[in-house]
Every structure is written in structure tokens, then in C-alpha cells.
Amino acid sequence: MRTYYVYILTNATHKLYVGMTNDLQRRMYEHKRKLVPGFTSRYNLSWLAYYETTSDVHAAIAREKQIKGWLRSRKTALLESANPHWVDLSAEWFDALDSSPTSPDTRDLSGSA
Numbered sequence: 001m002r003t004y005y006v007y008i009l010t011n012a013t014h015k016l017y018v019g020m021t022n023d024l025q026r027r028m029y030e031h032k033r034k035l036v037p038g039f040t041s042r043y044n045l046s047w048l049a050y051y052e053t054t055s056d057v058h059a060a061i062a063r064e065k066q067i068k069g070w071l072r073s074r075k076t077a078l079l080e081s082a083n084p085h086w087v088d089l090s091a092e093w094f095d096a097l098d099s100s101p102t103s104p105d106t107r108d109l110s111g112s113a
Helices: 024-033 057-069 072-082
Strands: 004-010 017-021 047-054
Touching: 004 024, 004 057, 004 072, 017 024, 017 057, 024 047, 047 057, 047 072
Parallel strands: none
Antiparallel strands: 004 017, 004 047
16 A cells, blocks of 8 residues: 655745655655755755655645645644644654665544644
């Protein structure tokens, strides 16, 4: 069974980005190393501030669209409900010199606000 992730990235100025992936570790590696040009690399959005999981790709896509449609205040409230200090949840997934990921914990989408 596959796992899909809906996530929120931020940076030092608390700019927000909402995304969806089927491989959070790989995607965070790409964000942290700015391997894909675009909004996240331009604004240095590389701190994983929040994420949820589901095994249903359609639920993940719908949840990503739902959160993207929210006002910033609602996105911030969701993020702060699980991560009040805005710490980078992926900070220790990668060794500074190595790309060896460690496993993230999981947050289930079912029953989410």
C-alpha cells in the first residue's frame, strides 16, 4: 500500500507552501537542496512545518487543494496545532554530508480539520 503526504513548508520569514507527494523524504531532499526550480527554491522554503498521511491518492489531492484554498490564518492555525514553534520536522532526516534519510513519523488524514 502506498502512502501519500500533504505537507506545508516554510522558511525563516514564515512564507508558506502546500504540496503533496508520495515520497516525503525524497521530496524534502529536493526542497532542501533546491533541485527543482520554482517557488520553493526561489524563497528558500525548506523547513517541513507540517504533514499528514493517507493511503488514498484522491484524498491527498483533495486535501492539498482544500488547504491551498484556505486563508493564511487557517493554514497557520493548522500548522501551529501540531507544531507551535514552527520547527523543521525534517531537520534530522539527512546527515549534513550524506543523503541518507531517516524515517518520518506519520499523521493520518482521516478526521482532519
